Amino acid sequence: MPKDTTPKGQLKQNASILVGDEIPQGKFVTIPAKDDDIGGQLLPILSKGLYTNPLDCIREYVQNSVDAGAKKVTIKITGNSVLVHDTGQGMDEAQLLSSRKFGISGKDLAEHVGFRGIGIYSGYDLANRLIITTKKADSQDELIMKFDFGGMKKELEASPVGTITLSAILSDFTSFSRKPSAAAGKSFTTVQLEEISEVHLRKIGNRAELRQYILQNLPVDFSDNFDFKQRITDDLAQNVPGYKAVTIELQSDDEEDEIITRPPLNGLRAPNIGPIYSDGKIIAYYWACLNKENERLGENNLALTKKGTYKPSDYQGFIYKCKGFTIGNRDQLYTLFTAGSGTLYRWYTGEIYVIDDQVIPNTARADFETNAAKSRLEIAVKSKLEELEKAAEKIRNTALSDKKVTEALAALGALHNEISKKGIDTFEDWDKLRDVRDQIKKHRAKTSAVIKEKADQSLKIVEKLEKEIRTGVSRNVSTSHSAKRSAKSLPATLPFPTKPVDPAPERTLTDVLKELDLFDSPSSSRVMEAIDAVLVDVLGSDSTAYQRIIAAVETTLQGED
Amino acid sequence: MFLDSENKRAIRERYNLPFLSLVSSRLGRKLAYLGLPGAPLNDLVDWGPMLSVKTCVQIVRKPRLQREEDLQIISEMASTALVQDIKQLEIIRGAIEEVILAGKGIDGASPKLSVNSGTGISFQYDIYNLDFLGGIAYKKTSQTATGQKSPRIKAIEELFARQRGHDFNLFLTLNVRDTFGDEPVQFLQEAAQRTQNDLIQTVAAWGSGLGEGFKQHQLRLWVPQWIRELAEMQNFRCRCLPSVAYTGHENAKMIHFTFEFQFVAGRDLRVQSSQTAEDVLNLPMLLVEEGRFLRCVVSGDPCSILEPPQGPLTPQQLMSCITGDTHAELSSPVAIQAS
Numbered sequence: 001m002p003k004d005t006t007p008k009g010q011l012k013q014n015a016s017i018l019v020g021d022e023i024p025q026g027k028f029v030t031i032p033a034k035d036d037d038i039g040g041q042l043l044p045i046l047s048k049g050l051y052t053n054p055l056d057c058i059r060e061y062v063q064n065s066v067d068a069g070a071k072k073v074t075i076k077i078t079g080n081s082v083l084v085h086d087t088g089q090g091m092d093e094a095q096l097l098s099s100r101k102f103g104i105s106g107k108d109l110a111e112h113v114g115f116r117g118i119g120i121y122s123g124y125d126l127a128n129r130l131i132i133t134t135k136k137a138d139s140q141d142e143l144i145m146k147f148d149f150g151g152m153k154k155e156l157e158a159s160p161v162g163t164i165t166l167s168a169i170l171s172d173f174t175s176f177s178r179k180p181s182a183a184a185g186k187s188f189t190t191v192q193l194e195e196i197s198e199v200h201l202r203k204i205g206n207r208a209e210l211r212q213y214i215l216q217n218l219p220v221d222f223s224d225n226f227d228f229k230q231r232i233t234d235d236l237a238q239n240v241p242g243y244k245a246v247t248i249e250l251q252s253d254d255e256e257d258e259i260i261t262r263p264p265l266n267g268l269r270a271p272n273i274g275p276i277y278s279d280g281k282i283i284a285y286y287w288a289c290l291n292k293e294n295e296r297l298g299e300n301n302l303a304l305t306k307k308g309t310y311k312p313s314d315y316q317g318f319i320y321k322c323k324g325f326t327i328g329n330r331d332q333l334y335t336l337f338t339a340g341s342g343t344l345y346r347w348y349t350g351e352i353y354v355i356d357d358q359v360i361p362n363t364a365r366a367d368f369e370t371n372a373a374k375s376r377l378e379i380a381v382k383s384k385l386e387e388l389e390k391a392a393e394k395i396r397n398t399a400l401s402d403k404k405v406t407e408a409l410a411a412l413g414a415l416h417n418e419i420s421k422k423g424i425d426t427f428e429d430w431d432k433l434r435d436v437r438d439q440i441k442k443h444r445a446k447t448s449a450v451i452k453e454k455a456d457q458s459l460k461i462v463e464k465l466e467k468e469i470r471t472g473v474s475r476n477v478s479t480s481h482s483a484k485r486s487a488k489s490l491p492a493t494l495p496f497p498t499k500p501v502d503p504a505p506e507r508t509l510t511d512v513l514k515e516l517d518l519f520d521s522p523s524s525s526r527v528m529e530a531i532d533a534v535l536v537d538v539l540g541s542d543s544t545a546y547q548r549i550i551a552a553v554e555t556t557l558q559g560e561d
Numbered sequence: 562m563f564l565d566s567e568n569k570r571a572i573r574e575r576y577n578l579p580f581l582s583l584v585s586s587r588l589g590r591k592l593a594y595l596g597l598p599g600a601p602l603n604d605l606v607d608w609g610p611m612l613s614v615k616t617c618v619q620i621v622r623k624p625r626l627q628r629e630e631d632l633q634i635i636s637e638m639a640s641t642a643l644v645q646d647i648k649q650l651e652i653i654r655g656a657i658e659e660v661i662l663a664g665k666g667i668d669g670a671s672p673k674l675s676v677n678s679g680t681g682i683s684f685q686y687d688i689y690n691l692d693f694l695g696g697i698a699y700k701k702t703s704q705t706a707t708g709q710k711s712p713r714i715k716a717i718e719e720l721f722a723r724q725r726g727h728d729f730n731l732f733l734t735l736n737v738r739d740t741f742g743d744e745p746v747q748f749l750q751e752a753a754q755r756t757q758n759d760l761i762q763t764v765a766a767w768g769s770g771l772g773e774g775f776k777q778h779q780l781r782l783w784v785p786q787w788i789r790e791l792a793e794m795q796n797f798r799c800r801c802l803p804s805v806a807y808t809g810h811e812n813a814k815m816i817h818f819t820f821e822f823q824f825v826a827g828r829d830l831r832v833q834s835s836q837t838a839e840d841v842l843n844l845p846m847l848l849v850e851e852g853r854f855l856r857c858v859v860s861g862d863p864c865s866i867l868e869p870p871q872g873p874l875t876p877q878q879l880m881s882c883i884t885g886d887t888h889a890e891l892s893s894p895v896a897i898q899a900s
Binding site: 074076078079080081083085129131133179182183186188190192194251253257 | 601606632639640642643644645648650651654673
């Protein structure tokens with residue numbers, strides 16, 4: 001196959017003719033387009049159409065900062081201006097001039113987020129002026145490029161559609177300057193949007209809304225208080241080409257300066273981190289943390305943050321990231337969790353960093369452009385999320401079984417207390433014991449190791465109790481007698497919770513005779529009390545012999561009735 | 562457009578900064594600033610560690626080209642603040658006179674430390690830096706005809722009313738050019754008539770006779786007296802530091818004043834400063850040349866009761882000017898030759 005010798009950036013061309021030449025028959029030719037083929041109206045159409053939220057414009061400028069290698073970006077709202085300042089590498093004259101190009105970007109797709117060459121115009125609809133001041137570290141001067149958006153708008157409004165070209169508009173209403181800098185050795189770029197219309201300023205100036213937008217859309221660094229910051233950051237830095245996270249500082253006239261970080265989520269299980277493959281090639285990288293509480297992420301996971309600053313729902317589930325910038329929202333992947341209407345999705349918080357540079361975010365950053373690479377990504381992510389859902393399901397089932405078995409153990413404890421107190425009621429206790437045993441056996445297999453061990457110990461005790469009951473039935477002894485024996489035969493340490501049982505007051509022979517109303521005179525009563533006192537002295541009131549005497553007397557006399 | 566000079570830098574770093582440092586350490590806190598720092602924000606960069614709130618005022622003139630220029634300065638100020646990491650900075654668009662008189666800029670934004678209560682507007686700044694590159698006042702014919710004062714004079718008078726209840730300090734830098742005409746001379750002469758003080762009468766006679774080339778000396782005589790009176794009328798005690806003459810950008814003849822005002826609460830009648838009119842007149846005048854501080858003496862100056870020291874002032878001598886102990890330090894034995 002012959003080697004393609006077309007220079008980079010140029011399209012392969014057919015035979016070319018000039019405007020005015022006759023178009024030949026039977027073959028295709030090219031006719032060069034000219035600058036005046038592109039109307040100035042394109043500018044408002046694109047800038048208004050692509051950036052519907054004024055905050056998107058902030059995102060575009062921060063994106064440029066990130067592409068310039070900035071570690072910190074300051075967003076300042078003062079008066080009717082917004083400034084986006086970064087300490088990235090700055091621009092030289094050629095780069096500054098190049099940044100004015102409309103729809104042409106020299107950025108490398110593998111390294112940078114911005115690539116369409118339109119982002120710089122995202123402030124067109126918002127402000128009357130855009131000023132970019134920049135400096136390279138080794139330069140003595142600051143370079144300034146000024147866009148008179150107000151002038152452009154007036155000119156376009158005043159000119160009939162199609163009569164003014166884009167290049168004329170850009171030439172006439174942008175200007176350049178240079179001045180000596182006091183920031184020796186420093187590099188920076190400051191983008192200033194001035195004379196922002198009031199309605200837009202109100203939205204941009206709303207600190208809560210801006211913070212929320214930044215957190216949801218920009219590559220904001222993790223909080224230092226997030227337990228897994230180091231682990232996730234290290235992993236992403238190592239495995240995601242072009243991974244960037246910046247510190248963003250917000251400044252405004254009437255509010256305290258604020259450093260924006262992602263919330264220090266707490267109460268999460270250690271992260272699950274790894275690549276996502278398609279046809280043996282890594283196309284994305286993910287991290288995922290499950291809530292320890294086995295429920296959707298909630299306020300408890302935001303316990304380390306100032307109340308109201310963050311919303312749990314903003315961190316539930318997964319989101320796509322491209323070089324740190326958010327694509328779409330967390331609801332987009334929700335449907336990939338299928339069990340129980342996707343309940344488990346919100347137990348997770350995580351991110352999927354798209355590595356495949358064939359997967360291209362759309363301009364609104366709401367989704368990816370439709371192509372084969374996007375389809376491959378979706379299939380691979382679906383498979384990974386199914387895996388994660390299964391893992392969460394297993395954890396949920398274990399938790400559910402643990403809960404059931406723990407409940408059964410508690411019931412067993414209560415039953416044990418009851419038996420200790422009143423003795424075994426053969427049939428009723430037998431049924432209860434069977435229920436508890438069945439419950440433990442049913443859930444035992446899915447429980448965690450700790451609960452499983454307790455369950456096994458408890459099953460042994462249940463067996464022993466069952467044996468006791470069977471023995472009691474076969475001996476046909478009194479229930480109270482059997483109860484004493486059962487209680488005493490239980491092991492000293494029980495694997496289930498039991499309530500401490502108050503010892504039943506010892507009954508004496510005199511008590512039994514009084515209960516049966518056998519004394520018809522005070523003297524007979526005194527005689528019986530004297531005999532009883534001797535028996536207690538000789539045998540002891542808690543002795544088996546004494547209790548047997550009482551039981552025998554009771555049975556005999558009740559039988560007479 | 563404001564441009565820095567070596568002399569101005571020397572004043573900021575070696576005269577203003579130690580003064581602010583003293584005030585800040587006396588108050589035990591950083592100082593709230595309102596001023597006209599210009600695009601490079603030199604004041605704020607140099608005095609940064611002493612300052613808390615920084616309210617910068619920048620005029621936006623109406624003619625298109627001037628407006629463009631002023632807006633550019635505002636942009637540069639905002640950008641410089643970010644580059645230099647200057648926090649707690651706000652920019653009020655408007656002329657300083659309007660901001661002081663109306664309590665707000667052209668956008669309706671009020672300075673951060675201003676309070677608009679039912680009884681009027683008050684400010685709570687610790688340091689004002691008013692660099693009037695255009696001189697103390699330009700009197701328009703229309704204003705003279707209607708009996709109106711020039712806005713700058715009115716604003717300085719009003720500043721004391723705005724600050725009532727809050728001690729403050731003022732750096733006032735003036736270009737010698739103004740359209741005041743004979744007014745300063747009249748002011749000095751009337752002051753002399755009012756008092757039996759020999760020195761004041763002699764000074765008034767001497768000052769009235771000074772030619773155009775000695776405008777700095779004339780300003781040095783009357784401005785502190787005028788400011789002191791304004792302050793006392795609003796119950797502030799005033800301390801004036803030695804004035805500093807220098808040549809600024811494009812050979813502009815400038816003079817820099819420093820004042821300290823202490824509010825006396827609970828008094829209805831005018832208070833008296835412990836530094837008398839005579840003390841103020843006797844303050845030495847300093848001159849900054851090529852970044853060095855010198856004594857500035859004119860032959861025949863009746864206030865020059867001390868012989869000037871030879872060569873540049875030592876850091877100790879400069880410090881004594883700031884602390885107010887000028888006599889002790891400046892009458893050092895090295896002071897031998899009058900210029």
